[in-house]
Amino acid sequence: MMRRKRLQFSAGKGDENSEIMAGKPKLHYTRGRGRMESIRWLLAAAGVEFEEEFIETKGDLDKLLNDGVLLFQQVPMVEIDGMKMVQTRAILCYIAGKYNLYGKDLKERAWIDMYVEGATDLMGMIMSHPLQPADTKEKNLALIIERATTRYFPVYEKALKAQGHDYLVGNKLSWADIHLLEAILMVEECKPGTLSAFPLLQAFKGRISNIPTIKKFLQPGSQRKPPPDEKYIANVRKIFNI
Template sequence: MSGKPKLYYFDGRGRMETIRWLLAAAGVEFEEQFCETREDLLKLRQDGHLLFQQVPMVEIDGMKMVQTRAILNYIAGKYNLYGKNLKERALIDMYVEATSDLNEIIMHHPLQPPENKAKHLASIIEKATMRYFPVYEKALKDHGQDFLVGNQFSRADVQLLETILMAEECKPDILSKFPVLQVFKARISNIPTIKKFLQPGSQRKSPLDAALIPKVISIFNIGNE
């Protein structure tokens, strides 16, 4: 096997996307093996590779890692994206857990039944603009640095940018009342590794479209597990 991390998931965003973002931000090249069918996922289970019978799984440094947070924590620690001390790490964790909560809500939007989509979208916009983005706007303003924590780039910045861009897919002007976040978005997007990942042809995945939804439901047996 090559020295590159190998990612096991379906060919879409889901819970693997933040892992892709973090590896890309660290400048780490990675390979992907996609679960194209339910049988592909079952084979990973039968081969004993999935500790808790679930993907994402990342093969890295001789380990077959599962559980998204564990994988992200490892990557962040390995590539110096996790602060300089325990207090910075705690603050990063608080920011990351909140962005992950919003990210999760947005991620599930395409899977909503048609009759619930408008209500779910309104909930995303309300939570983003009333609960989450005001906190980051104030934190960046009060901190007075280019980054959320300390004076260096961390996973908190990566994951906030990812979530901002996802929120803008729901409502393009969602940052209209958050000038500090607008500047933050532009600044972090221009970090060379991030800028590369945002270019067409990268391993960044597109939003889940209607054509892919039945495939995802089939692979993961959604609604029955």
């Protein structure tokens, strides 16, 4: 049996001076999770402080559009290192690369990408759930749990077993680990106990949740956002004309 090595966390520190000079990243989004939440997770895990400018009305969104700062006329948008970045995937890739959370070579990056995309697909189902018609919500929730337990979680359970280490890729924390933990917690909000058949994922959840920067983000009062409620969903519909 392979000895389990002690958890290592070494997000990049080489850009500290430039980060101070450039200022904190500024996140532009609604006052909720959505596509911005994974960006919050990744910055928090890397130990990066960030500011948020919330889009609370359609007027706030129109101002960004009229200012011409939204490349494809949509959010999330993150101001970082002198750029106004849009497109969630591009933003996440940049942050992961900047803070050494994107593997040591192309092969590791490819595995990270595959694991991230799987978790993204699962979280996408959960994010769209509150927007489903009331008469289909129960069926949709059952589909989320079915997909989590038969399509997605078995892949990650098998990956952890094959790895024999604490992390999904290599033996170092990566974007894939952070993204998977976010997905696990979202599924458990839908149905507690969903991890009961996946002992390695249960242990993974405990380990990654206790990394100091992530543990801090999971505490009450952090910039992590709560699950969307009806009031938030109604406001999002107004802002984006959904």
